[in-house]
Amino acid sequence: MVNGIERPLDLLNNSKGKEVLVQLKGDKQIVGTLLAFDIHINLVLDNIKEIEGGEVKRNLGLGFLRGDTIIFISPSSTSLKKD
Amino acid sequence: MVNGIERPLDLLNNSKGKEVLVQLKGDKQIVGTLLAFDIHINLVLDNIKEIEGGEVKRNLGLGFLRGDTIIFISPSSTSLKKD
Amino acid sequence: MVNGIERPLDLLNNSKGKEVLVQLKGDKQIVGTLLAFDIHINLVLDNIKEIEGGEVKRNLGLGFLRGDTIIFISPSSTSLKKD
Amino acid sequence: MVNGIERPLDLLNNSKGKEVLVQLKGDKQIVGTLLAFDIHINLVLDNIKEIEGGEVKRNLGLGFLRGDTIIFISPSSTSLKKD
Amino acid sequence: MVNGIERPLDLLNNSKGKEVLVQLKGDKQIVGTLLAFDIHINLVLDNIKEIEGGEVKRNLGLGFLRGDTIIFISPSSTSLKKD
Amino acid sequence: MVNGIERPLDLLNNSKGKEVLVQLKGDKQIVGTLLAFDIHINLVLDNIKEIEGGEVKRNLGLGFLRGDTIIFISPSSTSLKKD
Amino acid sequence: MVNGIERPLDLLNNSKGKEVLVQLKGDKQIVGTLLAFDIHINLVLDNIKEIEGGEVKRNLGLGFLRGDTIIFISPSSTSLKKD
Numbered sequence: 001m002v003n004g005i006e007r008p009l010d011l012l013n014n015s016k017g018k019e020v021l022v023q024l025k026g027d028k029q030i031v032g033t034l035l036a037f038d039i040h041i042n043l044v045l046d047n048i049k050e051i052e053g054g055e056v057k058r059n060l061g062l063g064f065l066r067g068d069t070i071i072f073i074s075p076s077s078t079s080l081k082k083d
Numbered sequence: 084m085v086n087g088i089e090r091p092l093d094l095l096n097n098s099k100g101k102e103v104l105v106q107l108k109g110d111k112q113i114v115g116t117l118l119a120f121d122i123h124i125n126l127v128l129d130n131i132k133e134i135e136g137g138e139v140k141r142n143l144g145l146g147f148l149r150g151d152t153i154i155f156i157s158p159s160s161t162s163l164k165k166d
Numbered sequence: 167m168v169n170g171i172e173r174p175l176d177l178l179n180n181s182k183g184k185e186v187l188v189q190l191k192g193d194k195q196i197v198g199t200l201l202a203f204d205i206h207i208n209l210v211l212d213n214i215k216e217i218e219g220g221e222v223k224r225n226l227g228l229g230f231l232r233g234d235t236i237i238f239i240s241p242s243s244t245s246l247k248k249d
Numbered sequence: 250m251v252n253g254i255e256r257p258l259d260l261l262n263n264s265k266g267k268e269v270l271v272q273l274k275g276d277k278q279i280v281g282t283l284l285a286f287d288i289h290i291n292l293v294l295d296n297i298k299e300i301e302g303g304e305v306k307r308n309l310g311l312g313f314l315r316g317d318t319i320i321f322i323s324p325s326s327t328s329l330k331k332d
Numbered sequence: 333m334v335n336g337i338e339r340p341l342d343l344l345n346n347s348k349g350k351e352v353l354v355q356l357k358g359d360k361q362i363v364g365t366l367l368a369f370d371i372h373i374n375l376v377l378d379n380i381k382e383i384e385g386g387e388v389k390r391n392l393g394l395g396f397l398r399g400d401t402i403i404f405i406s407p408s409s410t411s412l413k414k415d
Numbered sequence: 416m417v418n419g420i421e422r423p424l425d426l427l428n429n430s431k432g433k434e435v436l437v438q439l440k441g442d443k444q445i446v447g448t449l450l451a452f453d454i455h456i457n458l459v460l461d462n463i464k465e466i467e468g469g470e471v472k473r474n475l476g477l478g479f480l481r482g483d484t485i486i487f488i489s490p491s492s493t494s495l496k497k498d
Numbered sequence: 499m500v501n502g503i504e505r506p507l508d509l510l511n512n513s514k515g516k517e518v519l520v521q522l523k524g525d526k527q528i529v530g531t532l533l534a535f536d537i538h539i540n541l542v543l544d545n546i547k548e549i550e551g552g553e554v555k556r557n558l559g560l561g562f563l564r565g566d567t568i569i570f571i572s573p574s575s576t577s578l579k580k581d
Binding site for chain 1: 254255257258259261265270272274290292316319320321322323324
């Protein structure tokens with residue numbers, strides 16, 4: 001069904017250049033295009049949108065997210081397909 | 084009764100390809116098929132469902148979960164069998 | 167009175183195959199049979215019961231508990247004997 | 250679209266000498282000119298402004314920010330362009 | 333006045349086999365006989381009593397306490413002597 | 416404009432012997448003369464004043480601050496200049 | 499003005515055998531005579547007094563304090579001199 005994911009970071013590698021949904025601690029959500037990540041799960045996203053209650057609260061363009069505030073990261077396409 | 088579990092990560096290894104229930108800090112619950120994990124307990128799950136009050140709140144497809152927000156991980160079949 | 171415990175992990179080693187009470191941060195309690203542990207105090211328990219207000223809230227079967235959410239672990243027999 | 254960002258710290262490197270928006274834990278926001286950073290995401294900013302509710306609360310000039318209180322860092326120009 | 337304590341762990345070493353008061357984060361208190369400790373300040377105590385508002389709330393017998401929930405550890409005799 | 420700051424700790428080094436404003440987690444503020452620091456951002460300050468609501472709450476003289484409670488450190492002169 | 503403090507731990511070394519005020523996370527205060535410390539800022543204090551609202555709440559004699567709950571440590575004499 002899902003191929004080529006042997007280690008968790010493989011999913012992030014497969015998601016480069018794609019839109020991802022990032023759930024942060026404290027009920028914040030970020031949507032953006034994944035440009036880069038490292039082993040601390042620090043991310044660089046482009047076209048960042050802060051989401052609150054299903055609505056876009058703020059457009060932030062390019063940004064760096066520190067890994068330790070992240071709960072989960074999900075490629076948006078898989079989310080949209082099943083919602 | 085339960086064989087082949089000498090170290091905690093053995094249970095995660097045995098659960099690959101199976102549905103697991105993941106309890107997160109802050110009373111969030113996630114159900115999904117375990118595809119990959121690492122020593123930080125970072126997980127990749129497929130067919131992710133966020134559960135709230137026993138109901139599916141959101142379908143997220145494929146996703147990466149950071150280990151440090153996880154309280155426990157339980158293979159769903161053992162849960163269903165005994166409830 | 168208590169023999170053979172020179173280092174804290176010796177108690178966990180002596181408790182393998184026995185029921186233990188695990189107190190988690192945020193006032194959650196878990197009872198289960200200890201199958202495995204590691205130096206991070208990650209645990210695998212079988213026959214897990216979530217306890218709330220002295221009552222079983224949920225049966226979860228087999229599960230993996232992350233060490234960093236644990237406050238204390240106590241073999242149930244020593245608890246029952248003295249209550 | 251965005252070139253030369255292979256690792257997350259590349260974005261910080263590209264942002265040296267430019268104004269960045271820093272979102273801190275606990276809903277604090279800081280705007281300032283990025284002078285230096287390290288692998289812990291400790292930052293030195295100049296012309297620091299604390300922002301609250303979209304208004305400047307305090308001017309702090311030069312300052313050192315500890316990395317572990319940071320949620321995200323965004324170059325201001327990309328933010329202004331799309332707001 | 334107090335001899336033989338050059339490093340903090342010397343106090344724990346001197347307290348082996350004696351009753352200690354352990355103050356945990358979140359206003360929990362534990363009294364028990366110290367059997368073992370390690371450099372993470374993980375403890376094994378026997379005859380554990382949970383104390384709340386100066387009263388014994390629960391007897392837990394033998395138990396393992398994770399070091400990272402501990403605020404301070406005080407040999408009970410020195411406490412009783414001066415109260 | 417600001418010279419000689421290539422790494423974040425350079426700012427702390429430049430601030431030795433000068434008054435700094437230290438913002439702590441939990442809305443505490445400390446003002447004092449920076450005497451020493453290390454890579455954990457542990458600080459020693461002299462003439463420490465705890466500030467609350469813009470007023471001096473307590474004078475503490477000399478003191479050691481643990482790095483992990485610090486949000487930011489700002490040389491006071493740059494702050495006063497722009498307030 | 500203050501001599502011989504090149505690194506933060508020098509202040510703790512100079513304070514051995516003297517009374518110190520220790521501010522803990524969660525608004526707890528401890529006063530006691532510093533007997534020992536280590537690089538984690540774990541402390542052993544004697545004649546410990548818990549302070550609440552400027553009053554002694556509890557006398558605890560000798561005790562071990564874990565470094566990670568400490569905000570600051572101040573030799574009492576410098577505090578008394580300037581209050």
